[in-house]
Amino acid sequence: MGNITRRGSRELAAEGTKPPEEGPPAALHTRLYEAIMREDRSAIQALLRSHPVNQPMTILANSISYRVLLNQTQSIIPIHLAVEFCKAQSLLCLLEHGADPEVRDTRGLTTLHLMLLHWPIISTIRTKPGNRIQRILTDIQNNAMMCLRILCEHGAQVNAQVDNSNKHSPLHLAITYGTYPVLSILVQNGAYVNAINESSMTPLHMAANILNKEMMEMLIACGANVNCAVSSTGNTALKLAVCTASSKAGRLLAAGVSCIRLLLIHGAKVNARDHKGQTAIHEACFGGREAIINLLLEFEANVNILTRNGESPIYMYLQRSSNIRDTGLLAKLFYRSYPLRLTNNQGILPAGIMLPEFHLLRENLIKLSQKPLSLEDICKRNIRNIYGEKYKQHLKQLLPVQIWNSLYGYYDLAYLLI
Template sequence: MGNITKRGRRELVADGAEALQEGPAAALHTRLYEAIMREDCAAIQVLLRSHPVNQPMTILANSTSYRLLLNQQMQSIIPIHLAAEYRKARSLLCLLEHGADPEVRDARGLTTLHLMLLHWPITSTTWTKPGNRIQRILTDIQSNAVMCLRILCEHGAQVNARVDNSNKQSPLHLAITYGTYPVLSILAQNGAHVNAINESSMTPLHMAADILNKEMMETLIACGANVNCAVASTGNTALKLAVCTASSKAGRLLAAGVSCIRLLLIHGAKVNARDHEGQTAIHEACFGGREAIINLLLDSEANVNVLTSRGESPIHMYLQRSSNIRDTGLLARLLYHSYPLRLTNNQGVLPAGIMLPEFHLLRETLIKLSQKPLSLEDICKRNIRNIYGEKYKQHLKQLLPVKIWNSLYSYYDLAYLLK
């Protein structure tokens, strides 16, 4: 876990002889390297008199310490970066107190904070109390990492410093990318911009929603993340990104994402927000065809009659896929919310799914429905369903006569059309 293994006296002597053969500078670097890994602050302080604290140490590939602790292709490392990467809290504090600059960057444009996040230990968050030796070790590793992060922040680490590459990610973006959930609140408490955008104009909440990480989303929202911020290049909100991922094949197989979508809606996400193509979350959900998500959006007053810039309604998106069409119960529910029923897009093209020969009866029925104007009674029923939705239909059942309620919520029986 980053600790130097204990070696015998004879091996240490051999290493010392090898270091002397390498030259005074190499021997100095090796001793400083090992002092940092041992967290020997007295030795570090002495060695820094001969080695500038912000200059890299060069460790030769045939060094025993190098082989134990570093990738063999790596030739040098700055002392503070070494302490941060291996979570050596006492060494980190000692180096900072002796002039180490937390903002010094490596060849990849990474600061000490960036490197710490990239090397953050991934441990389980499912246990509440350490129950065995491995869990205790992992908990200690996590605690050491948190301690090092707090030390860095207390000594002036720039929590909004961008990575010097094409992505321009902030530390919060890095934390999302590498799954370092525990650091989000610490960075925010120390001034990290929770709504910062990266090169793709995505905020940390966009990224967390895109991967359906509820814990990260909860933390970011609690720290002030804007749930309705849109990605500049696409117009996607966190809600639409979450719906897209949750509606995918993987989201369906894993039954993931409903709690993330509900979280965003509870915290004020605009259910009918449109992206640059005019799509809303219900368009994305209807294309995916996942019933739980569609129902959740309908309960939150999603508009099933809004059209995209290409003239596509949510029902048009639903009918694009044959797997959706076979769920006649969900199709009927969407039809009862849709008026006027818009089957074609701006070019008059019908959805690809219902053009399949096996759905010819259903296609003819839907076309007739789209051409037939609703009666005043049906329009009133549709408005009531759109206002109260699925969420309050049981409440309405207690208020309305049984016959009226049944007429409101009796959907088309379309199953016979698919036989």
Template sequence: MGNIPRKGSRDQVVDSAKSLEDGPSAALHWKLYEAIMREDCTTIEVLLRYHPVNQPITILPNSTSNRLLLSQPTESIIPIHLAAKYHKAQSLLCLLRHGADPEVSTHSRDTTGLTTLNLMLLHWPVTSTTWAKPGNRMHRILTDIQNSAIACLRILCAHGAQVNAQGEISNKSSPLHLAIAYGCYPVLSILAQNGADVNAINEASMTPLHMAANMLNKEMMEVLIAYGANVNCAVPSTGNTPLKLAVCTASSKAGRLLGAGVSCIHLLLTHGAKVNAQDYKGQTAIHEACFGGREAIINLLLEFEANVNILTRNGESPIYMYLQRSFNLRDTALLARLLYHTYPLRMTNNQGILPAGIMLPEFRLLRDTLIKQSRKPLSLQDICKRNIRNIYGEKYKWHLKQFLPVTIWNSVYCCYDLVYTS
């Protein structure tokens, strides 16, 4: 109801605009600015008779009647960009109905090539209603801000905004890439519903799912997968899949400290991610997990039949990657679990170099034991046990128990072929 003018107010606006038509443009620009910020559509309509809708308006820094500015403008801005930046849905709709072009680009010093949609994503409100108790004033304010931004996005999409256009900024990212980069979670489903390509690639040949997996953002990953994102798409230059990127981030020091990423990895695996996909170096997710040494991730990958005997192009096995870091060697239980699945045990890479971690003096006994075992072949019986464990994995362990005699099943799953002490 705030946009319905009092009797005679339209005439007052017309008279005021006419008086500015031949006068200084700064006053006309300021009035249009104020009308957009107030969402006063009646005034916007009148002022657009005297100012082209796709031409920028300039607000001088010394304007004194500033009551609605969130930050003092110092550069020109196109009216539709102003409405989008500050999430003024009614103003945005009014401008679009009067011929505003949603694809018009900015050309200022710092924001060259931004369309209205790009600008909106860059200024998406970073608000979380978990910051405040539901029902209180702050919660309502945050909810209103988010809802206004969502309303603006829906209006833009309904009026032909290009949801697959690659901008001139940010590595030619699509709106979906930008939405992930700037944490605009509510944007993803709206863009996808309006035809955004969830498998689009940016300049680095990464899809939105690559980016979300690398950030361990499960909510975004779920939305992208629900709309058909390819969980096995590989970056051409590196061969990295979303699974490999998620494991890499989750296995990093920060990932270990925060305990993050296991649910993201599980999400990818349950939606068909190939656990043994190799990158351009021949590394798989289990190589990355073993180097990081995070038990929860290693166990999860083993559950989904990760191959612990696959070699990189340089002849490095997952156990080799595990032995690279001295930090990992202190977890003898996890080391024993990996050895439980490994055969043959390769202690060197293609250049004959031993893992760096095991070369420390404190691990001399462990090193000597492992080297000795790597040179001692297993019996045919033990090799068969390993093969059964590796083929059926932990996933089908109990299912297999229904078909094997108890003695044989126990010999496969209830004993360790190699026992090491450090």
């Protein structure tokens, strides 16, 4: 079954462990190992009379018939073996005989953590309904879900953090390893949906950062705070999603717009600022992806807000030469900006328009930034900023055609190059 993979299945043995001699203890460990893999409850119960349920088994690879992962001497706690291979009946038997779901391995992982790390990831393959392979894959997923429910019913701590530098909770692990089906079960059993890890990121921050809409929807439905900010940076889920969607990969894959809209619809503050004073529109303008900029404008993003260093969204847009060549989008930002702020607090112009090919554009934009606007132009820009893209069509029905065209008729800035 090459299409089934398990995560985190290496390094189970403590370093430096010496192989045991083939003797009574080794034979007992081998029999217990195989009984767990066979889900032979009677054999497990009998063997536990001689082997403490929470004591590790040390197994020689050449002494067992199950060689799925073992290619050397390894040590593993019985309950951990049961969850790694989704042996639900063995797991239940071990718990009924005193197995501690909170016992940790050498990496600081509890049984629930290991359950999530070893969750079966099923490749997407085309099979007919009722196909034998499809039935096998469904059974594997069902066994994993059964194991998770058994753990939760027997008191597994759904908010226990991994004892390492990440301090991930089970929900964080579920996001990291893409185990979407477990989110609702964890929350139903008391998992804190706004838990933070060592980096002060919530599960929603992590899901937004990788643009996983399915997980984002589930977390929001479970009460995730869409405006929670990462304490170290001030980033919200919206800012993280915009950053990823505006990246080169995001543009190539045309990804993330639906994730951003999801956050905005559920109350994400479009003008929330991080510790540098940047907002989502700053990030979007730097990325130069029109669909995202338009979406933020639709939800009333402020194109005149400045960072702590005095950088406007149009300043961020002009940082990159690839953005400047899209004069249509530049015109849309230009006709919303007032006052037109081209420099930062140090008087430095954006790097993009400093290139020789944009010499004429640079000179003309500087002149425009220094020239006072007419009262009519100021009013137009204020109306565009107040009503934004969201009510653009509504205004079209209310205003005379000539007035509406004067408000929303953006002109190509190509004339500035002359």
